[in-house]
Amino acid sequence: MTQHVPHTCTDSATDDIQLSMQEQNGILSLQQTLLAAVARGDAAHEVIDRLCLLEEQLVPNAVASVMTMDADTQALNVLAAPSIPVEARDQLQNLRPGPEAGSCGNAVFREEPVFVSNTYTDARWKELRSVAEDFNICACWSMPILGAGGKVIGSFALSSFEHRSPTAFHRKLLAIGAHLVGIVLERKAKDTQLRLAARLFETSEEGMVITDAENRIQAVNPAFTRATGYAPDECLGKRPSMLSSGRHDKAFYVALWEKLQRTGHWQGEIWNRRKNGEIYPEWLVISAIRDQSGEIVQHVGIFSDLTEQHASQNRIRFLATHDSLTELPNRMVLEERCGQIITWARKANHRVALLFVDVDNLKLVNDSLGHAAGDVLLQSVAQRLRHCVGDKDLVCRQGGDEFIVLLDELPAFEIAATVAQRINERLGAPYHTDSGELVTSVSIGISVFPDDGEDFNALLRKADAAMYQAKEAGRNTFRSHHLDVSTDVLNDLVIRNGLRPALERNEFSLHYQPILTLDSGALIGAEALLRWQHPTLGNVPPDRFIPVAELTGHIVGIGEWVLGEACREAANWSRRGLGELTVSVNLSPLQFRHGTLEAHVSAALAEAGLSARCLELEITESTLIGDTATLVGQLANLKAQGIRLAIDDFGTGYSCLAYLRRLPVDRLKIDRSFVADMSQDADDASIVRAIVQMAAGLGLRTTAEGVEEAHHHDALKALGCTEVQGYHYARPMPADAFACWAADRLGQPSAAISD
Numbered sequence: 001m002t003q004h005v006p007h008t009c010t011d012s013a014t015d016d017i018q019l020s021m022q023e024q025n026g027i028l029s030l031q032q033t034l035l036a037a038v039a040r041g042d043a044a045h046e047v048i049d050r051l052c053l054l055e056e057q058l059v060p061n062a063v064a065s066v067m068t069m070d071a072d073t074q075a076l077n078v079l080a081a082p083s084i085p086v087e088a089r090d091q092l093q094n095l096r097p098g099p100e101a102g103s104c105g106n107a108v109f110r111e112e113p114v115f116v117s118n119t120y121t122d123a124r125w126k127e128l129r130s131v132a133e134d135f136n137i138c139a140c141w142s143m144p145i146l147g148a149g150g151k152v153i154g155s156f157a158l159s160s161f162e163h164r165s166p167t168a169f170h171r172k173l174l175a176i177g178a179h180l181v182g183i184v185l186e187r188k189a190k191d192t193q194l195r196l197a198a199r200l201f202e203t204s205e206e207g208m209v210i211t212d213a214e215n216r217i218q219a220v221n222p223a224f225t226r227a228t229g230y231a232p233d234e235c236l237g238k239r240p241s242m243l244s245s246g247r248h249d250k251a252f253y254v255a256l257w258e259k260l261q262r263t264g265h266w267q268g269e270i271w272n273r274r275k276n277g278e279i280y281p282e283w284l285v286i287s288a289i290r291d292q293s294g295e296i297v298q299h300v301g302i303f304s305d306l307t308e309q310h311a312s313q314n315r316i317r318f319l320a321t322h323d324s325l326t327e328l329p330n331r332m333v334l335e336e337r338c339g340q341i342i343t344w345a346r347k348a349n350h351r352v353a354l355l356f357v358d359v360d361n362l363k364l365v366n367d368s369l370g371h372a373a374g375d376v377l378l379q380s381v382a383q384r385l386r387h388c389v390g391d392k393d394l395v396c397r398q399g400g401d402e403f404i405v406l407l408d409e410l411p412a413f414e415i416a417a418t419v420a421q422r423i424n425e426r427l428g429a430p431y432h433t434d435s436g437e438l439v440t441s442v443s444i445g446i447s448v449f450p451d452d453g454e455d456f457n458a459l460l461r462k463a464d465a466a467m468y469q470a471k472e473a474g475r476n477t478f479r480s481h482h483l484d485v486s487t488d489v490l491n492d493l494v495i496r497n498g499l500r501p502a503l504e505r506n507e508f509s510l511h512y513q514p515i516l517t518l519d520s521g522a523l524i525g526a527e528a529l530l531r532w533q534h535p536t537l538g539n540v541p542p543d544r545f546i547p548v549a550e551l552t553g554h555i556v557g558i559g560e561w562v563l564g565e566a567c568r569e570a571a572n573w574s575r576r577g578l579g580e581l582t583v584s585v586n587l588s589p590l591q592f593r594h595g596t597l598e599a600h601v602s603a604a605l606a607e608a609g610l611s612a613r614c615l616e617l618e619i620t621e622s623t624l625i626g627d628t629a630t631l632v633g634q635l636a637n638l639k640a641q642g643i644r645l646a647i648d649d650f651g652t653g654y655s656c657l658a659y660l661r662r663l664p665v666d667r668l669k670i671d672r673s674f675v676a677d678m679s680q681d682a683d684d685a686s687i688v689r690a691i692v693q694m695a696a697g698l699g700l701r702t703t704a705e706g707v708e709e710a711h712h713h714d715a716l717k718a719l720g721c722t723e724v725q726g727y728h729y730a731r732p733m734p735a736d737a738f739a740c741w742a743a744d745r746l747g748q749p750s751a752a753i754s755d
């Protein structure tokens with residue numbers, strides 16, 4: 001049945017001419033059958049087995065086989081040989097291609113067809129001679145199988161049980177067999193690749209997005225959905241810009257696309273927005289997929305979410321630069337920042353202040369309540385410190401109980417003192433902790449650039465030394481080499497900041513200075529004079545803090561307290577049997593303007609149970625400036641209640657006699673400056689005389705203030721002044737001292753006090 005057609009030519013067109021009709025039909029039928037199987041998607045091994053069997057039908061007394069190269073071992077293995085006994089196949093496994101490795105080993109080794117007509121004698125079968133003899137393989141023709149890119153991936157062979165050379169038909173069958181197996185194996189490899197790619201796409205931890213040439217989303221994988229929150233149907237057909245966070249400017253995206261178009265590749269960190277609005281960082285790699293003509297047909301984006309990586313990097317960075325207990329920046333950050341600030345301050349001609357803050361009694365807390373309580377205290381101190389300064393300022397923990405505050409862009413030295421004062425106040429307030437209420441204070445040293453030093457270390461040394469001065473000054477205060485705490489400017493700041501909490505902290509008290517009749521020396525009352533014991537400044541005189549309180553408006557609240565306290569004390573006097581004494585209370589112009597004065601006065605009288613006629617209100621001439629109609633109305637109302645009214649410091653200010661007639665006042669208090677000089681200065685004496693006479697003409701009484709000497713007393717008596725007040729009789733004194741003084745006076749003859 002074998003067609004012994006002579007041939008030497010391998011050209012297929014020539015071969016086809018040499019084939020018989022039957023052979024040509026056989027070849028066509030074989031190709032159709034196998035292509036149909038390939039098109040159906042039959043399994044690769046089934047198609048190859050079928051090919052072998054069909055070829056065997058066309059070449060009687062021969063068997064077909066396929067061997068493929070193992071890429072790892074670089075050896076040939078039998079892939080298909082449906083008619084060869086298993087024992088023979090086993091002996092052919094792991095065949096290393098070479099010049100003596102049989103027809104298949106040679107075909108792969110030489111990368112060309114090999115036709116051996118006598119395997120028993122041919123040198124090319126030396127290694128497989130026993131296989132040939134054992135299984136009666138007399139001739140063997142092998143054709144290399146080419147894979148993608150023309151690479152030899154195996155061989156297709158026909159082994160004959162008779163010694164013979166291949167005909168043109170045999171060669172054609174060999175060529176067709178090798179070609180078909182090549183197609184099937186390549187498709188199998190591609191299928192495997194596709195399946196692998198699909199599996200990778202589905203199971204990848206990285207988010208993947210595939211877009212078309214117009215950059216519209218074609219596919220997203222489950223990891224994309226997990227990261228962005230968008231399900232596939234929410235993003236298919238849309239552009240990836242739906243994820244834009246707004247963090248990158250237009251130039252960023254222009255550069256991205258330019259690089260992608262030019263190189264086909266872009267990678268970098270990008271911030272996107274999840275469906276829930278959260279912005280997150282991702283590492284994105286984009287590749288452009290081009291078709292054979294070089295046109296971009298798709299883009300593949302693969303990204304990994306960097307949120308956790310960023311968080312842990314941030315945490316590591318935070319721990320390296322911050323104190324773990326208080327979470328404040330550490331000394332390293334302080335030093336670096338201080339250097340930068342100083343460089344800038346030098347150029348901009350600014351001042352910078354460094355505040356060395358030391359907790360006064362941390363050791364006591366640690367020793368008595370344990371270190372856990374000490375830790376809580378330090379955390380609270382850190383928190384309060386942060387609230388004492390602005391956003392641009394830096395608060396650091398230097399270690400232990402020491403904190404440093406860096407104040408930037410100081411317009412004036414005094415601001416540093418204001419901040420220090422605020423820190424003293426706020427950090428001195430009680431801390432409510434699980435260990436109970438803790439009270440502590442801080443001592444602060446201030447240094448200022450450039451006055452106290454040109455660099456961080458110099459400033460730190462100065463601030464440290466100043467802090468020790470604050471400790472020596474009794475703690476809970478601040479000191480500075482540069483700022484003299486006795487200067488008026490600094491005190492103004494301290495006063496301004498200290499007024500607000502002074503009432504709550506009971507830092508105010510009233511002293512009382514007796515007022516006596518000049519002719520008989522009888523005690524008729526006392527002027528209530530405000531005193532302030534400041535925690536760091538000590539006793540602050542009223543003419544230092546009252547103008548500040550007026551500027552800040554605190555005088556309204558303070559004045560209300562004075563009224564209440566003075567009325568309570570005056571009510572006490574009568575209860576203690578001192579008779580019906582009048583208490584004189586100074587009023588600020590602001591109290592009138594505030595509009596609540598009458599209500600406060602009524603409330604103070606009612607709460608104290610004091611008769612209105614025992615209260616005298618002193619107004620200064622400056623109160624008369626402005627809306628006098630309203631003032632006159634207010635005074636009339638007060639007067640109608642039975643309250644007495646006096647004009648204080650009379651003669652020093654704006655005295656419009658016309659208004660004086662309309663005001664319902666009872667008394668003029670002659671300013672002490674006229675009294676002091678009236679014996680030497682004829683003008684002052686004339687003024688006092690004029691005031692006394694004018695008052696008498698208007699039916700008003702006169703009180704001379706500041707009577708320090710006996711000759712003042714005598715001169716005033718001669719001029720007809722009705723009442724006196726001054727150091728000559730008594731200094732202002734605390735409530736109890738005044739009550740004792742008054743009790744003593746009541747038991748003495750009047751003359752004794754008029755001398």
Ligand SMILES: Nc1nc2c(ncn2[C@@H]2O[C@H](COP(=O)(O)O[C@H]3[C@@H](O)[C@H](n4cnc5c(=O)[nH]c(N)nc54)O[C@@H]3COP(=O)(O)O)[C@@H](O)[C@H]2O)c(=O)[nH]1
Binds near residue numbers: 543559585649669726
């Ligand atoms: N609005 C309010 N003003 C008040 C209040 N309490 C006081 N003041 C005003 O503060 C100014 C200073 O007062 P102070 O330091 O208390 O001085 C008073 C007397 O101590 C002082 N005085 C009395 N006698 C003599 C003396 O013989 N010599 C001398 N050098 N000083 C003496 O005079 C002040 C009383 O002055 P005046 O009120 O003008 O009668 C002062 O203006 C107070 O008014 C308050 O509660 N509210």
